[in-house]
Amino acid sequence: MALAGESASREHRLSLEITRIFDAPRSLVFKVWSTPEHALRWWGPRDFTAHSMKMDFRPGGAWRGCIRSPEGQDYWMGGIYREVIEPEKLIFTFAWDEEGKPGADTLITVSFADVGGKTRLTFHQTPFDSVDERDSHQEGWGECLERLREYLSDV
DSSP states (O other): OOOHHHHHHHHHHTOEEEEEEESSOHHHHHHHHHOHHHHHHHOSSTTOEEEEEEEOOSTTOEEEEEEEOTTSOEEEEEEEEEEEETTTEEEEEEEEEETTEEOOOEEEEEEEEEETTEEEEEEEEEOOSSHHHHHHHHHHHHHHHHHHHHHHHHO
16 A cells, blocks of 8 residues: 555656746737647657648647658647636646557646746656656656747747
């Protein structure tokens, strides 16, 4: 039987949190997360390209996207928006969609805080099945957020 502390420790190990400060107003950072035209420009790890992004941007609405690796491999993903509080917070599910079969859902919460005209973005994703899976997502989302930073400097 797991003790409460062990359960909390396991939950922490299987969660991902990334915080970044962007030199852009919160309303703009929120907008580039909430419109397909913008997301297509920065979504995905370095050297990947997003070539499909559909968003029914409302609580209960579905989203689906595809990123392509430098080798030409497509990776489909999707989920459901659970909560949309403009321009403060997004909560949505995320699952890889391999060969038309959705994988395990994770829950992503993205918070946007105004910090003197800049935006502090806090990204949280949980639960992962393993530390390796979490670390893989940390690398991918970290690169994705760097691409977001570059894109915001051009918008």
